[in-house]
Amino acid sequence: xxxxxxxxxxxxxxxxxxxxxxxxxxxxxxxxxxxxxxxxxxxxxxxxxxxxxxxxxxxxxxxxxxxxxxxxxxxxxxxxxxxxxxxxxxxxxxxxxxxxxxxxxxxxxxxxxxxxxxxxxxxxxxxxxxxxxxxxxxxxxxxxxxxxxxxxxxxxxxxxxxxxxxxxxxxxxxxxxxxxxxxxxxxxxxxxxxxxxxxxxxxxxxxxxxxxxxxxxxxxxxxxxxxxxxxxxxxxxxxxxxxxxxxxxxxxxxxxxxxxxxxxxxxxxxxxxxxxxxxxxxxxxxxxxxxxxxxxxxxxxxxxxxxxxxxxxxxxxxxxxxxxxxxxxxxxxxxxxxxxxxxxxxxxxxxxxxxxxxxxxxxxxxxxxxxxxxxxxxxxxxxxxxxxxxxxxxxxxxxxxxxxxxxxxxxxxxxxxxxxxxxxxxxxxxxxxxxxxxxxxxxxxxxxxxxxxxxxxxxxxxxxxxxxxxxxxxxxxxxxxxxxx
Numbered sequence: 001x002x003x004x005x006x007x008x009x010x011x012x013x014x015x016x017x018x019x020x021x022x023x024x025x026x027x028x029x030x031x032x033x034x035x036x037x038x039x040x041x042x043x044x045x046x047x048x049x050x051x052x053x054x055x056x057x058x059x060x061x062x063x064x065x066x067x068x069x070x071x072x073x074x075x076x077x078x079x080x081x082x083x084x085x086x087x088x089x090x091x092x093x094x095x096x097x098x099x100x101x102x103x104x105x106x107x108x109x110x111x112x113x114x115x116x117x118x119x120x121x122x123x124x125x126x127x128x129x130x131x132x133x134x135x136x137x138x139x140x141x142x143x144x145x146x147x148x149x150x151x152x153x154x155x156x157x158x159x160x161x162x163x164x165x166x167x168x169x170x171x172x173x174x175x176x177x178x179x180x181x182x183x184x185x186x187x188x189x190x191x192x193x194x195x196x197x198x199x200x201x202x203x204x205x206x207x208x209x210x211x212x213x214x215x216x217x218x219x220x221x222x223x224x225x226x227x228x229x230x231x232x233x234x235x236x237x238x239x240x241x242x243x244x245x246x247x248x249x250x251x252x253x254x255x256x257x258x259x260x261x262x263x264x265x266x267x268x269x270x271x272x273x274x275x276x277x278x279x280x281x282x283x284x285x286x287x288x289x290x291x292x293x294x295x296x297x298x299x300x301x302x303x304x305x306x307x308x309x310x311x312x313x314x315x316x317x318x319x320x321x322x323x324x325x326x327x328x329x330x331x332x333x334x335x336x337x338x339x340x341x342x343x344x345x346x347x348x349x350x351x352x353x354x355x356x357x358x359x360x361x362x363x364x365x366x367x368x369x370x371x372x373x374x375x376x377x378x379x380x381x382x383x384x385x386x387x388x389x390x391x392x393x394x395x396x397x398x399x400x401x402x403x404x405x406x407x408x409x410x411x412x413x414x415x416x417x418x419x420x421x422x423x424x425x426x427x428x429x430x431x432x433x434x435x436x437x438x439x440x441x442x443x444x445x446x447x448x449x450x451x452x453x454x455x456x457x458x459x460x461x462x463x464x465x466x467x468x469x470x471x472x473x474x475x476x477x478x479x480x481x482x483x484x485x
Contacts, residue, residue, distance in 0.1 A: 007060030151177025231261030260400025
């Protein structure tokens with residue numbers, strides 16, 4: 001069944017949609033159509049959702065129905081709305097466009113696009129030799145069915161050993177291998193959170209985690225992070241746990257995505273103690289824990305303060321190694337792992353054996369691979385910081401000492417508008433609202449430093465140019481797909 005957005009809901013999403021005053025003022029119907037396209041562009045209005053009837057939206061916006069009718073007509077002509085008599089109108093994309101990994105729509109031919117929407121590195125050179133070695137190891141697994149719901153023992157031993165080396169004694173029975181960190185989170189939510197359960201998350205937070213919580217119809221309580229270090233306000237965070245008493249809290253204490261903050265050891269210990277006192281399970285996402293920069297010393301793992309099996313840790317190989325290798329894991333108590341494995345059988349049975357063998361070989365070479373990654377990221381981060389200071393000095397950025405992203409505070413609530421304008425000049429951005437709830441965070445933008453320095457410098461140059469154009473007061477017009485006959 002097609003979902004529907006009500007008139008008051010769409011009005012709230014649209015916000016201040018009216019055309020800007022001045023000589024270049026566009027008609028209200030064009031401004032309304034452009035605002036709806038903007039919501040589609042930054043992912044705040046889903047595809048395939050039925051829009052309110054013209055009369056309903058007119059009443060919600062306190063405008064004439066004629067204006068809404070004209071706006072819907074323009075959206076149909078640009079390919080962003082489909083209508084059928086008696087069935088209503090629902091959102092779509094022009095036929096020459098697709099949805100990108102960021103949720104933004106983009107032309108199919110985007111080879112020249114600089115993609116700052118994805119915070120992930122290209123594969124390391126060690127991947128190909130690891131794949132060859134894994135293929136040589138594969139025959140010893142071919143005599144069985146190939147289903148290993150908790151993962152092959154070699155990989156579980158390697159992951160457990162890595163936790164033990166970090167000061168958190170771990171046995172292979174406490175590890176379950178998954179198809180990436182997002183899959184790990186989804187399985188944990190299936191086990192630990194009933195539909196409609198209360199969850200505490202940071203704001204901003206990882207968009208795909210918010211999407212997973214939305215799929216569980218979770219009631220979300222947020223803890224706002226400051227731009228400055230350390231980011232978390234201890235009194236507010238602990239007070240939020242005590243007051244909301246959530247069933248679950250999802251936290252990213254190690255180089256938080258997107259802010260890059262690192263939670264101090266003392267706060268980790270207090271969070272675990274408070275979670276135990278109020279009956280909250282902690283899901284700790286360690287996606288970036290392997291990427292400290294500038295010689296930053298990591299605090300102890302959050303789970304090292306856990307004495308009551310309240311902390312479930314998830315991690316994976318996407319950030320330090322390669323996103324195309326879909327290997328993640330859950331670290332929990334052995335009974336929890338067995339319950340997760342039982343829940344998993346109804347989802348996907350097990351992870352591919354060959355991919356797990358590749359992961360085993362990469363983890364064996366992890367010290368060298370990670371050191372090269374850290375050196376690469378440091379150079380790219382510093383290049384991004386330098387060009388931002390030169391081209392966009394009004395933006396406020398806290399230097400992260402790990403991870404792969406900058407969280408920039410802009411000089412106005414323009415994040416979504418800037419993302420749309422940047423798309424037109426070949427730069428894909430993930431605007432601030434994608435990392436929060438209800439369209440907030442328009443003053444912020446996530447900028448990953450995972451691309452080569454030259455690409456980052458070029459991207460910021462283009463962003464600075466369109467930022468200047470936004471100040472000139474003109475509304476960028478929607479470009480029709482080019483037709484070549």
